[in-house]
Amino acid sequence: MYIYDQYDQTIIDERVAQFREQTTRFLNGELTNEEFLPLRLQNGLYVQRHAPMLRIAVPYGLISSKQMRAIADVTETYDKGYAHFSTRQNIQLNWPALESVPDILADLAKVQMHAVQTSGNCIRSTTSDQFAGVAKNEIEDPRPWAEIIRQWSTFHPEFAYLPRKFKIAVNGATDADRAAIRMHDIGVQLVKNDQGEVGFQILVGGGLGRTPILGEVIEEFLEQKHLLTYLDAIVRVYNLKGRRDNKYKARIKILVKAMGMDAFKALVLEQFNAIKDGEGTLTTQEIDRVKAHFKSPSYKTLSDSDAVVDQLKADNKGFNNWLTRNSQAHRQDGYVSVTLSFKKVGYAPGDATAKQIRATADLAEEFGFGEMRITHFQNVVLPDVEISKLPALWEACKKHGLATPTIGTLTDVICCPGGDFCALANAKSLPIAEQILAKFDDLDYLYELGDIDLNISGCMNACGHHHIGNIGVLGVDKRGEEFYQISLGGASGQDASVGKILGPSFKADDMGEIISKIIDVFVEKRTGEELFIDCVRRIGLDPFKERVYAKSN
Template sequence: MYVYQDYDRQLLNERVAQFRDQTRRYLDGQLSDDEFLPLRLQNGLYIQRYAPMLRVSVPYGMLNSTQLRTLGHIARTWDKGYAHVSTRQNIQYNWPELENVPDILAELAKVEMHAIQTSGNCIRNVTTDEFAGINAAEVEDPRPWCEIIRQWATFNPEFAYLPRKFKIAVNAVPNEDPALIGVHDIGVQIVHRDGETGFTVLAGGGLGRTPMTGEVIGEFVPWQHLLSYLEAILRVYNKYGNRDNKYKARIKILVKALGAEKFRELTEAEFAELKDGPITLTADEVDRMRGHFSEPAYDGSATDQPAALTEALASSKAFNRWYHTNVHAHRQPGYAAVTLTLKKTGRAPGDITDTEFDAVADLADQYSFGELRTTHQQNIVLGDVRQDQLFALWEALEVLGFATPNLKLLTDIIACPGGDFCSLANAKSIPIAEAIQRHFEDMDYLHDLGPIDLNISGCMNACGHHHIGHIGILGVDKKGREYYQITLGGRGDKTSRIGEKLGPSFEADEVVPVIARLVDLYVEQRQPDELFIDTYERLGIDPFKERAYASHH
């Protein structure tokens, strides 16, 4: 993990002191709501439906156990005993009191954490694959590049007043898109050409009101010029982005309006000015960054498929099922990555309590070198678990309720907080997610269905990524009543694709029966080993539409 230098610490502590003073002045009536707004947004603070919401940055999803215990302590001391893992790998608190936020930020600073640039019209948290650095399929570890981008973007005055929020993701896996770079404002794909590292840079992806997938702007950007090229794209956006209408302010609208060709031309013109300037990267700087992501002290004698694992798989059906769902291959022999699903029926997807923070921190120390990762599926990963310890870890997770073997299955739902918390939402998400989970609680059936991405958003802003769910559900408001629109065929895996609308929206109590009918059709029509998304692509939307509205009066 990146380790803070003295200047990082100084910067953070000054920032905390500054915001403490700003909050005091606001509470004393010296700053108006409008004056305080940009100050609180720059420190990750939203005013939600019932209370402020504080969003804590988790750069590219990496945390250590000390940080996790601090997150638990904050939930216990200043919130209602829980927090939420967001789809940008960040941690959100739903109930802090405004006057306590400076104290929370001071606690975070002690463990090298902050809430800087987690909101507002700036460059947000840079994200990547949750298996970054341990994924055997990647061309190289993307995390040093994420950190380079993060440091360049933080407090950069040129990006403090963008037309709209801005999100960057980095991917290092060829022919797969675990980082969802196709639906980001900028997507960076690491490629190797003739032994040199370079980047294919996409721009103009994004979900929300008008979902789009990104266009390739830079075919092969040499590593020395990564920041110059990104800055060139941002300059074009800053110059030409729409500031008059926030619905048309995202870079995707600009790329679409200008066309990829023209956008590329404008970017190249800016890039020509920036190239070989002060933000050109040096080999020393890249090596220094890579040095922060050295591998842990792996046990060289650990082997793949050790006897203890083979035995446990044979003797426990429940462990076997979890192993085949929630355990991911690792590039280091004898190790595996384990996903803890925060998707237990009866609680909001992605929620984790103060005591669970502590328990997971203990497990990270015991089984995974004290490190863990948050995922955009709203789960947690222990990245470096010895295979002969998987059974013991699973037993501990069972007790905690984190061993639900439903990763990537229908009930591993991504859902935004929705109308229960968010002031933007048109409809609730959490009760719909829970109703679906209750309906499909038979694990044998779920496993038989195979991977299905089901994503729910409570409004057009698409925080639940419903557009790229194989099944997407969007809450809409019709004359003050909550309805749900369903989309099918979205993808965020090998390729990013936006789902198609099924037809008119459904009332809340119709959602589960409709999902059940769609799933039944899949079961009837699928070929051997065919996934839901493949059956959908083979049949097209019409049979699904017909089945969904079959008993609609």
């Protein structure tokens, strides 16, 4: 895990002092709302429906037990005792008082955390696979590369005021894309060339929002030393050519689509050729320096077979369900990664109480090496759990309400805060998630259905990533009433696709029943153990339309 040096700490401490002075001036009436707006956005502070919202950076989702405990302390001292894990692998506070935000940032700085570039028209926090570094079939750990990008992009003087926000994701696995790189402004995929050298495939022009577009490959194989200069060239072209007259058409995806990839790439190469061997070129020494922060922990020599665990799986259905759904194979024999579920009836998806946050930190130390990963699915991963310790971990997770065995199922819902909190939302998201969680509470039935991604957004900004949910739900406003539009066929992995709208929207009270009808069609039409996404792609939307829009007799 990357540890701040004296320069990192000084920069963050100085930023906190600067924002404290700016906040004081605003509260004293010396700065107008318009003047304070860019200053607060540079520090992750939004004005929401009921209170400010502070977005805290968790680079590529990696967080230590010490940092997690600091988050718990902050929620109790300055907020309402809970935090929210976001789809960007960050943490959000929904109720901080404006005058307390500098104190929050000062407390976070003590544990090497901040809110820099979590909002505003800049390069946002770089994201990656929640199983990075421990997953099987990885070319190599993508976290050092995400960290290199983070260091390059943080406070980059040329990219502090881009046409719109800008997001980069890095993936290292060969058999999965858990970072959704095709839906980012820039996607970075680790690859090997014919000589066995590790480099990068670069994608550009992806994104969600009002115009969801899959990114296209702009470079098939980029040498490691050129990573930053090539990214610099892409962002520089965007900064120069991106639209600033219309925020809805200001993302790089619109620029790439308007210009065409060939023309866009020509401009990138022009910029790249001018700087590729300059000061931004990565040296072996610099790459090794960053990689040294991500060395493997002291794994024991263990076997993947444990008689006690195997017997408990056979004897206890609950344990078997949890292990099947919430554990992931590990590259090291004798270990697995375990996902703690923050999806439970009665709670907003991704919300965690201070007590649960502290418990998570305790579990990371007792059953791992004190590190955790926040996932795009608003859960938390313990990356290094000894197989023999799984029964004890299961019992501990149950005690804290973190053992819901539904990872990857229909009720592992991705959901933005929606109209309950966000001033931009057209409709509430959380009540729809609650309906679905309550309606599909039969675990055996959920397991029979197999993997289904259901994503809910309260508006077209798509913070719930509804476009790439197998089932996507979008809140819309119809003459002051909240309605919900459904799309089917979206996916975020290696076979990424944008869902297609089913038809006219539905009232909030009908959503649970509508989702049930969609699932009924799937059950009737699937062949064998066919997944939902494969069934939709095979039969198309018409059977689903016929069922959900059928007139009652």
